[in-house]
């Protein structure tokens with residue numbers, strides 16, 4: 001099961017370059033970032049993110065072209081299943097902000113954008129060149145993963161997300 005925090009859902013333009021993104025905060029984070037900026041997301045809070053909930057979110061947020069899972073929870077198979085549902089039924093890109101340093105190949109195959117790397121305060125967030133985090137833009141046919149992290153440095157924006 002994947003759960004999200006409905007009241008924190010928002011449409012953003014900073015998190016994924018060139019995209020208008022519907023972002024949902026996923027709870028049950030299994031990360032352990034020192035200086036975690038959202039410790040409440042480690043708890044089992046919020047509501048289940050189902051296909052029906054996704055339908056409602058798109059009805060309430062018309063016009064987005066990307067859906068972002070801010071966190072991955074503890075059920076990898078289910079979040080991949082939900083990503084597939086979003087792609088098939090909504091025809092938009094799907095993105096994942098993972099707090100892990102490395103993710104499975106199946107994650108790269110399921111998403112169009114994948115951010116990896118825990119939040120490390122001394123390294124800084126995505127918008128500074130010292131960051132340990134990386135955002136990849138995925139092409140699926142043929143497969144490639146392009147590191148587009150430097151797009152944040154040029155824009156100087158502050159995603160301030162895990």
Ligand code: SF4
Nearest residue numbers: 029031033036099162
């Ligand atoms: S991934 Fe985000 S929510 Fe999870 S421990 Fe790290 S900073 Fe906190």
